[in-house]
Amino acid sequence: MTTPPAPGPPRAQRADAQRNFERILAVARTVVAEQGTQASLRDIARRAGVGLGTLYRHFPTRDALLETLLGRRFDLLAERADALAGTRAPVEALKEWLGEFTAGAAVYRGLAASMMATIDDENSPLHASCAAMRRSGARLLARAQEAGEVRADIDGTDLFALVSAVGWVSDQAPSLTARREHLLSLVMDGLTRRDTPEPGAG
Amino acid sequence: MTTPPAPGPPRAQRADAQRNFERILAVARTVVAEQGTQASLRDIARRAGVGLGTLYRHFPTRDALLETLLGRRFDLLAERADALAGTRAPVEALKEWLGEFTAGAAVYRGLAASMMATIDDENSPLHASCAAMRRSGARLLARAQEAGEVRADIDGTDLFALVSAVGWVSDQAPSLTARREHLLSLVMDGLTRRDTPEPGAG
DNA sequence: TCATATACGGAGCAGTGCTCCGTTTGACTA
DNA sequence: TAGTCAAACGGAGCACTGCTCCGTATATGA
Structure with missing residues (x-):
């Protein structure tokens, strides 16, 4: 019963989201080179300094x-x-x-x-x-x-x-x-x- | 305090052990052909009709x-x-x-x-x-x-x-x-x- | 028939991928 | 600058995995 969500284009991506996206990707490149594609996603998230949920938010699989x-x-x-x-x-x-x-x-x-x-x-x-x-x-x-x-x-x-x-x-x-x-x-x-x-x- | 374990060669392999060995191997061949080398060992054991421990007894890894x-x-x-x-x-x-x-x-x-x-x-x-x-x-x-x-x-x-x-x-x-x-x-x-x-x- | 070495089988542990949801925060508004 | 809230965060939890351990069952030789 408040104002409806603003119509029009959605908000721009938040800066922290973009930052985390790139961090995860950079770490993943390193870890995959080290351990191959079977590397633990928890490990990648940890080394990127983000939670597991954040990793999955950006990369659903x-x-x-x-x-x-x-x-x-x-x-x-x-x-x-x-x-x-x-x-x-x-x-x-x-x-x-x-x-x-x-x-x-x-x-x-x-x-x-x-x-x-x-x-x-x-x-x-x-x-x-x-x-x-x-x-x-x-x-x-x-x-x-x-x-x-x-x-x-x-x-x-x-x-x-x-x-x-x-x-x-x-x-x-x-x-x-x-x-x-x-x-x-x-x-x-x-x-x-x-x-x-x-x-x-x- | 009983008689010591008999010296000399160990007993021959039990018949059930040999049977299970071959069963596991045969099932594994099928399952690996179906699903690749990542197939679940539990699945192989189940389809071979043996327990997981039995599989590992025969194939430690x-x-x-x-x-x-x-x-x-x-x-x-x-x-x-x-x-x-x-x-x-x-x-x-x-x-x-x-x-x-x-x-x-x-x-x-x-x-x-x-x-x-x-x-x-x-x-x-x-x-x-x-x-x-x-x-x-x-x-x-x-x-x-x-x-x-x-x-x-x-x-x-x-x-x-x-x-x-x-x-x-x-x-x-x-x-x-x-x-x-x-x-x-x-x-x-x-x-x-x-x-x-x-x-x-x- | 009995004794026992051997084999069996699954509960349990530590790890995995992935989901869910309560908490935090960046960005927009007034 | 203070208020608002969608968006993002992060980790507990679930169902699975490989592998270990050990109490139970049984094949075998005496």
Whole structure:
């Protein structure tokens, strides 16, 4: 029996909420890199100096938190792909980008799995940024294919899957982490055409 | 104040214990295929018709259970490799075996990860059977390399890693499962030398 | 038949993800 | 500046988990 809630747009987000959102995200990035995606959310909340309820207010599920982390990573990778497309030769740009892609998979331990899951789930909030990132990567691929340097019978999904797979496996055992570059180059060698052998390849 | 425990070898394993051991293992195989390696051990115990304590008596940790499952799979794959070595041409045998390898990874959902972990852990009870399986696979690889059909600068670990990676990624999303054979062939194409192109390849 | 080593099974503990709700606070208004 | 209140906070609590412990039941050998 008081005045009704004011109509119109809702109030702006409170400053403490925004601050906590970023704090949680920053801590989560660190903890996930340390412990993988199974890290305790209580632990993340504690280290961020917020209550568990606050964490859940901002990220209603564990996946929501991981998705936000991953979404930002996707955006960075998309930007990076676009930048490389403008400054490097087709195959070099592609290889450079894929190297950064797999290296990132190691830091975001276990996120490769979440990433692959979004491919089929169009309702995932990640789907959009994941698709955008893949489009940027696919442009690099197309450039290399048009230059005749990468076999034409693969698409962005194939490439994405193979590179994620290498990123994942490299993160499974220390002795494999040491081989990440090598494994990636084995895959890339298979995708690049060798009709025109290039001398002095490492 | 009674007679001391009889010296000499301990009594033979009781029949009910052996029965429960096999029941638990059989149920675990099913449940892991259904739900992955994160399946509830309580659930496995219940479906096997034994108490939780019984499960833990036989398999003191979750890993011990998974290791037993995986060890049996390794033994089968080792046998299979040896059989193929005797009946098929080098590259065909290798491809056939790797196909079975990746297909198995799908049934043993999530076990690829456990598998990779044993590579660096010599204390793991799995290490022996895993190494034996890899040796059998490596013999297939060596045959194909000696025939000049697979590039010489890779070893069994590279092959094992790449194929596990493909097996893993194929299990991450339905749309990728459909591409498993294709992804594997992309990798294999990269490993096989194409100096002698074979017509009519699909 | 009996004695006992062995195996069984589930209550209990400490941890987890996630929900709920009483308390606090930042931001807008007068 | 004081008052108001939606929004945000934070942690107790619930249902689950992996794993331990120990009293009870039983298969086995004498």
